[in-house]
């Protein structure tokens with residue numbers, strides 16, 4: 001009886017030991033995954049904004065040339081940038097303000113659908129003012145955006161070409 005008891009306790013202890021080892025292995029794996037995750041490159045708020053800046057400029061020249069397919073592409077690139085800020089920059093309080101840009105983007109989308117340059121122009125002005133309003137609200141008032149006067153990329157065609 002005593003012997004059986006000792007055997008049971010020993011087996012129990014061994015099983016417990018195995019369990020502890022397994023937990024330790026899992027813990028190590030979790031720690032290394034956590035480290036990998038925190039070392040993963042994530043673009044900063046300013047980098048997302050720089051990409052949005054390029055698309056803001058391209059959008060203007062696409063609209064100005066009534067190249068509606070390109071304009072549609074560019075406005076969606078801006079929307080993607082905004083969504084990325086909402087997804088990847090949750091720790092920045094400014095991200096909560098980003099949705100103030102949606103009415104201007106909706107208006108641009110409408111102008112593109114209607115192929116209406118005068119609506120496009122007023123919507124683009126609204127968009128640009130909204131960029132600046134948010135910069136002011138975020139204490140980045142020194143960061144002023146305007147309607148561009150020269151094409152941003154000389155290696156891209158903004159006019160509607162034969163293939164469009």
Ligand code: HEC
Pocket residue numbers: 044045046047049050052053056078094095097098100101127128130131132134135138140143145
């Ligand atoms: C949340 C409100 C908000 C909106 C809306 C917004 N921005 Fe910004 N923007 C910021 C903040 C905050 C920064 C500073 C980012 C940083 O800390 O690097 C910034 C930075 C920038 C920069 C500087 C990037 C650099 O590193 O040189 C540009 C250019 C810019 N924004 C363009 C735009 C344009 C164009 C729009 C509109 C289409 C826009 N922003 C809309 C908040 C906003």
